[in-house]
Amino acid sequence: MIRSLGVLSLVACVASGCSGDGAGGEGGKGGPSESACEAFGRYGAVGTTFTLPGPDANGEMYLPDVQKRFPQVDWRTLDRLYIPAGNYTLINLGNLPNRSADRRLVITNTGGQVVIRPKAGSKQGYLWAVNGGSNWVITGRYDPDSGTGHADFPGHRCGEYATSRERYGILSDDLFLSGGHMGLGIGDAHSFELEYLEITRAGFAGLRINRAAGADGKVPPLNDIQLHDLYIHDTASEAIYFGSTQGAPTPLGSNLKVYNNRLVRTGTESLQIQNLGDGAEIHHNVFAFGAIDWRAAFSGYQDNNSQAQVRAGRIRFHHNVFVGGAGSLLNFFAQPEPGDVPLNVEFTDNYFADTLSLGLWFGGTTGADARFLWERNAFRGLDFGYQAVYPAAREPEVVFAKAETIGSPITLKGNQWEGARKLFAGLTGGSGAVGTVTATDNVNGPVTPLTFVSTGLPAGTATRQLERWAARATLAPNTPEVTYAAGALVMHDGQLYRARSQNTNKVPPDNAAVWERLPLPVDDLRTAPGTEWAQRGIGLLDVAR
Numbered sequence: 001m002i003r004s005l006g007v008l009s010l011v012a013c014v015a016s017g018c019s020g021d022g023a024g025g026e027g028g029k030g031g032p033s034e035s036a037c038e039a040f041g042r043y044g045a046v047g048t049t050f051t052l053p054g055p056d057a058n059g060e061m062y063l064p065d066v067q068k069r070f071p072q073v074d075w076r077t078l079d080r081l082y083i084p085a086g087n088y089t090l091i092n093l094g095n096l097p098n099r100s101a102d103r104r105l106v107i108t109n110t111g112g113q114v115v116i117r118p119k120a121g122s123k124q125g126y127l128w129a130v131n132g133g134s135n136w137v138i139t140g141r142y143d144p145d146s147g148t149g150h151a152d153f154p155g156h157r158c159g160e161y162a163t164s165r166e167r168y169g170i171l172s173d174d175l176f177l178s179g180g181h182m183g184l185g186i187g188d189a190h191s192f193e194l195e196y197l198e199i200t201r202a203g204f205a206g207l208r209i210n211r212a213a214g215a216d217g218k219v220p221p222l223n224d225i226q227l228h229d230l231y232i233h234d235t236a237s238e239a240i241y242f243g244s245t246q247g248a249p250t251p252l253g254s255n256l257k258v259y260n261n262r263l264v265r266t267g268t269e270s271l272q273i274q275n276l277g278d279g280a281e282i283h284h285n286v287f288a289f290g291a292i293d294w295r296a297a298f299s300g301y302q303d304n305n306s307q308a309q310v311r312a313g314r315i316r317f318h319h320n321v322f323v324g325g326a327g328s329l330l331n332f333f334a335q336p337e338p339g340d341v342p343l344n345v346e347f348t349d350n351y352f353a354d355t356l357s358l359g360l361w362f363g364g365t366t367g368a369d370a371r372f373l374w375e376r377n378a379f380r381g382l383d384f385g386y387q388a389v390y391p392a393a394r395e396p397e398v399v400f401a402k403a404e405t406i407g408s409p410i411t412l413k414g415n416q417w418e419g420a421r422k423l424f425a426g427l428t429g430g431s432g433a434v435g436t437v438t439a440t441d442n443v444n445g446p447v448t449p450l451t452f453v454s455t456g457l458p459a460g461t462a463t464r465q466l467e468r469w470a471a472r473a474t475l476a477p478n479t480p481e482v483t484y485a486a487g488a489l490v491m492h493d494g495q496l497y498r499a500r501s502q503n504t505n506k507v508p509p510d511n512a513a514v515w516e517r518l519p520l521p522v523d524d525l526r527t528a529p530g531t532e533w534a535q536r537g538i539g540l541l542d543v544a545r
Helices: 007-016
Strands: 049-051 060-063 080-088 090-093 105-116 128-131 136-139 170-173 184-187 193-195 197-200 207-210 226-228 231-235 240-242 257-259 262-266 271-276 281-283 286-288 306-310 313-318 321-323 330-334 343-348 351-355 360-364 371-375 378-382 398-402 410-413 422-424 432-434 437-440 452-454 466-468 489-492 495-499 515-518 524-527
Touching (some): 080 090, 422 437
Parallel strands (some): 262 286, 281 313, 306 330, 330 360, 371 410, 410 437, 466 489
Antiparallel strands (some): 452 524, 495 515
16 A cells, blocks of 8 residues: 655654665665655554464474464454564464454564574475465564564565565575475465565465365455565565466456565566456566576476466556566466456556567457556567577567457557567557557657666666576577676575676586675665656655555
8 A cells, every 4th residue: 555655654754763775776866755654553552462382393383273273262353463483494374263354363473583494405395384264464564553573673664675685574485495385375365464574585486375166166266365565585486476377267366456565586477466356456566587597497488577367357557667577578368257247457657678578468368348458658678589598489579469369459558668669560650550459649769767776786787687597598499508608697596696707507606716696685676766757656666664
């Protein structure tokens, strides 16, 4: 939720001693204002509480049926469920209660930071699992008035994004232990909220949310979920993987809200969300450095910046930043199921930049009763290079492409793109009509690059310059070895390295002579204040949070 800046925010900031970073950074326009603090009391006063047992001798908290384990707790009225600070190798918290929307259960850390991190070499099957219930919140937010979090672990509160790494109340770090691990997996639940969590080095997706069909074959919905103020970075595959890519029936995600998140340096897509329904809204997020493992991902063509699939009702994507990819910047599908209401989808005021192939792909199947609008979006950095792994690939001649099975009215209005490509096949300029596609007032011309307050990468680093280190391009024909030029930037095991000289098959931590270890990226990915994009309200903004 974007909150306006006002007296309460300023008072809260002064009271808590926050100052903003004032460093300016890459945008060169000055740091955040001193009013970037949200007032305490988000969840109201603390009422009844219960503290779970800490980690056992193996570092585990295994509570797959928390209600059965603690029958003395009134799960209908409990206000705070506390997880004690400590180092956990595994958390399984299941059978959470179904609560009413006006009295949600708040689950948070107490006494310090909760760290979920496996032992190196462990054979455990998962890291952090949460199941069941509705109308609950998991938060690492520091809020003394609401009795959540801890003062030493405020995350990005008061605009302190640059120092937020490992300073969230709840940190999930999988150490890239297993290709099947999620940083947090949630099942059989709906109407919940996640915020102020840091998830990193997940062996697969950072956050996985889905529901399976019941014994009757029916799939319950994934409705009324809020995912915001999350910092998910350096994952082997997606940062967020929501919903199901299986065939119908799939869980419908109505009223899904995804906002104010940083999804950064993902092996495959930054965001992958499916089955979106009426009221879904994705806004003011930064999806940065997607598909950095495109040469050696777990499967071919899993290399878009983001992927989304919609099913029913009005759905909005607005004021997001999509930067970095290999395939499309957005792989988009419409796939209604029987009984779904007609689609009305809007993409407005988004910034798309820096990939090696297509801007947008629109696939699936729709009819004349659906409507799709792309308005005031910007596209730049569509520099073809996809043939480096897929030799048969050919440079797209367009920014926007769609499947022939899409028969719905599509409006392209007021968008801007740079480069020699056409906006859409058959259009000779920014206006016109081709089949069901109508274009008006689109402009082909220079697009100002969006800058962040500070990525923490070396000055002048281009988005596509950063990749995940790989010995071989396993997705290219004959899996050739990868040769890195002097100055190349790579991530390996969540660490940043720069090549001192050209090298081949030299693992960075074992070859200091050819790889220089650099400081970790700071990921202050707010849109630089005072710039065109900040004035347009695009991306993470300097607002009370």
